[in-house]
Amino acid sequence: MNNQEVLQPNSIVSIVSIKNLEKKYVTDSEELTVLHDLNLEVEKGSKVVIVGESGCGKSTLLNIIGGIDKLTGGTVVATSENKQRWEVSLLSEKELSQYRSKFTGFIFQFHHLLKDFTALENVYMPALIAGVSKKSAIESAEQLLSDVGVFERRNHLPSQMSGGERQRVAAARALINNPELILADEPTGNLDPANAEKIGDLLFSVVEKYRKTLILVTHDLNLAAKGEKQYRIVDGRLQ
Helix, strand or coil: CCCCCECCCCCCCCCEEEEEEEEEEECCCCEEEEEEEEEEEECCCCEEEEECCCCCCHHHHHHHHCCCCCCCEEEEEEECCCCEEEEHHHCCHHHHHHHHHHHEEEECCCCCCCCCCCHHHHHHHHHHHCCCCHHHHHHHHHHHHHHCCCHHHCCCCHHHCCHHHHHHHHHHHHHCCCCCEEEEECCCCCCCHHHHHHHHHHHHHHHHHCCCEEEEECCCHHHHCCCCEEEEEECCEEC
């Protein structure tokens, strides 16, 4: 089967469909099942939040959806607005790179900004890598930095910005290639409560403005309450 099969125009699909997902870690001495028989349907434009105890598999699930980690069993299928279909576990390395670059945008607990590049450069670099002209990439990056409230910090290095400002830049970077799906892994987990509240509000408002689908994992119940749908991972399954 073609990994990028085109669906029929009248098909009704979720942007992400997960069926019977299993993830095991196997060592010489033990086998650990983190996710088991996990099912999830994510509708386009929805804002889904997943909570759970530390080590329950929240980040693992997000990494599998994003093509960063491999599943052990089951399927994860992503479908774009133009009906392009990816069964994530079957993608080649080249297809995975395109999937991660074009379809998904990641926001991590730690911003992962490049320390020797300015905020503006950190945001527009993924667009350059994707083949966008430098002029257009800079224009888009400046607009996004304005939207997240740090335009005036665009020429500052990460070391010259606060934790909240760095996370705002990371959010702008996640949006630069106009992905359909934003995956946020504990995006406020490294911030103090006041900044966590601000960044949480900002993230939900920005994905709403740009009409993105959001899947967010967190242990912060205040942040989780901002989602439209909340799930909890218990014993490897969603509840």
